[in-house]
Amino acid sequence: MSDRRRRIVIDDEDDYGSKGSSQKSNGKRGAPSSSQSHSSGSQKRVMRDVDDDYSDQDGHAPKTIRVTTVGSKVHDILPEDFERFVKDTVRLAIFSSHSEAATVKRDDIKALLGTHTRLYDTVFERAQERLRKVFGMEMAELTTKGRSGKNEEKGTKTYILRNTLPLDLLGSESLDWDGQLEDQGLLMVILSFIMVREGVIFESHLKEHFRRLKLTEEGSDIDKKMDMFMKRRYIEKSKMEYLDDSGEKIEMEVRWGARARAEIPEENVVRFIEEIFGPEAPKTLRESIVKASNIKIKATRDNDVDGADAAENGAPGSSSNAIHL
Amino acid sequence: MAFVPDSPFDQDDFTDFINTVNDSLGSLEFEIRRAQDEDNGDKILALTNTNEQTIAQVATGYSPLELEYFKHLLDAIVTADDELYCISSTAAVNEASKLKNKENKSLQLTKAGAEDLLSRFVQDKWLIKSKKGALSLSTRTLLELQSFLKEAYEEQMQECTLCMEIITKGQRCNVAACAARLHQHCAKTYFANMNNPTCPSCRSPWDGKTLIGLAPNVEAPHTIRRR
Known part of the structure; x- marks a missing residue:
């Protein structure tokens, strides 16, 4: 630069x-x-x-x-x-x-x-x-990640807006999410299942989880929700052909979509899982999640809970991020 | 998304806060405007686009044809006879066939297309549709197109006598020549301690039954009549 x-x-x-002042006093506008x-x-x-x-x-x-x-x-x-x-x-x-x-x-x-x-x-x-x-x-x-998930991420010249405020501020109960919370919760559950399997899960396995969570009962719109998440690029599906003892098989694989990768730090998902477990969580939960997911974030949670977010989105203290009112 | 204060807060501080936010937003041609819902009196804050000269495609996600249709409906609603400030859905759909472009050729908007578009306008909260199918202006439209409406429809747009904001639904004075108009929520406030309500402007008795806008549970006329 x-x-x-x-x-x-x-x-x-x-x-x-x-x-502020120069806008009100038109006469002085343009003073250098x-x-x-x-x-x-x-x-x-x-x-x-x-x-x-x-x-x-x-x-x-x-x-x-x-x-x-x-x-x-x-x-x-x-x-x-x-x-x-x-x-x-x-x-x-x-x-x-x-x-x-x-x-x-x-x-x-x-x-x-x-x-x-x-x-x-x-x-x-x-x-x-x-x-x-x-x-x-x-x-x-x-970004595109390629089917195998091993390819390098490539830019798509397409942008979304993402939050740069500390997570704790968003969780404030002052915000009424207008019924969107239900969808967000479901999305976080899906992203969690994918993440702890190193980023990819068979759709059939995911559906099995849905069944256990009683999300597939009569009148459920889980398929519609999945389609919506796909349309909004929070998840991606791709076809996977493979051989096992019983011959050739075809499965659909589900991964995080481009928007999830850009918008949602893995740290947030770890915290989400921890929250679901609540106070009864085993002490090694965080470590297990990080290990299962094969992601590079701190396996131990320290006091500075915003640390990980800061690394992702710019430090909260930096001038670009703080709100100066 | 709505801001729901969970504890009592200082109104003056809040106003200062909004003003501070608006100082920043102003340089980008946005503004947080405050209003009360004409139907239920709910207090509303809305982030609005103050650059009204471009009710742009990019700002709304509608195509030029769709915007043209919207403007057409806006015109029919605002100029509706007898201060109804609404039109029926049937009339709105029929209007679609009257759309012309600059070369005065008919534009292609089918009946089904118009119906779809109408529900999008309602879904995106630009228009309100009553249970009886009457279309009226939403708080969003009144806030975002405030200046446009006041300029383009100087004669038709009226102000509430109490809050001085645009009014398209509420009560009006029985005296035809009197300009007094009150939102339902403003009337409630104004007449709260009056045993015999009188018009704030001409002092004649006020029964609150003469309305501006369509009465609830009534169908709007099926043809468009302009003032």
Whole structure:
């Protein structure tokens, strides 16, 4: 990352601070409040509130900011335009999270940039900062894992919004999940079964678990729920052919889907299982789960319960994650 | 998702809190707006998109044709005769065949397609459908399209005399020339300690039986009549 690029980010911190007041007093809008002492080359960088009528600002010609992208290419762009790109990206991410797929594609973001697609990386990064700061969320790329599960994860250029706030805050009873809790519980149960079998389970075995949990009784909509989880990419199914003593067999395998991998840290599933066991859990439960799952998280639970989340989503104390009210 | 405070809290602190959040949201053209549900008086907070010039496809997940249909329905509902602020589902479906594009050609929205779309509007809480099939504006629509409605339908949109917010369901003054309108929940508050309720504006007796919006359990007219 170039030095210059980082500095743009710092500049804008000042700009947020002055935003509230500058928006109300229209007359002063455009005062170069954050430009003092930050000059890049011969260009003075002025960040202003975005407004369509900015160009008649005191009769001066519009000033541009200079954005250095990877490869040290320099682009001059109006600060208003740059801010607009960042804003539109954030808005697109928020709106998309309400669609059925809940995803936003890289190409859709690029389409917002028009002829400035080279700014993509910078805009994306700035949009991430705004999302974390204002919404406690960030865009996470969905990955493909390949059928065997052994292939390297590949990016799909598709993003979902995921939470960056500490888990404990979400568990607060102030939130009414509107009946979604039931589905979430079921999903966590399914993900748990998959995880403790090193990431893959035969669908027939999963159904056997459902039967024992009395989820398959008359009038049950478990199949519909499974389809919904698949559609939302929380789980994936694939066909598996194999030979055993009785000949060739075909089974469906169920794995975590791209969205589960991006959204749900394994630590959360471990904690979920621990919670289900409750106070009667054997002392070695956590260790057993981690071992069975073959995952790389701490086998012992220490006092810092948020530690694992922090590693996953950015430390709670870091400026990008904390909410400054 | 709703925010349900589980303990009494300080209203002023809460307002400060919302204002602080809105300071951050404002730079992204979002705002948390507060309202009361016109049907049951429930207090509601909603994250709204303040960039109303683009009731955009991306913001709503609807195609341009579907948005066109929505605007059409919005128009029929807002301009409904006798301050009904609603239309029947039958009338809404019939409206679909009247959709025209800019070149004045009919748009392809079948009856079945219109019915599906209507249930999506209801499911996504843009419209409310009564048990008798009457379609009216939801709190979501009133909040998100606030400025649009006030500007585009300056004549038709009315304000509650007490809370000054848009009103499409509630009570109105018996005197035809009087502009007093009250939400049901606002009327309850306002008349709470009055033995002989009188109009807050013209002081004539107020019986609370003359309504704005459709009375519950009544069917909306099957044809659209505009004011």
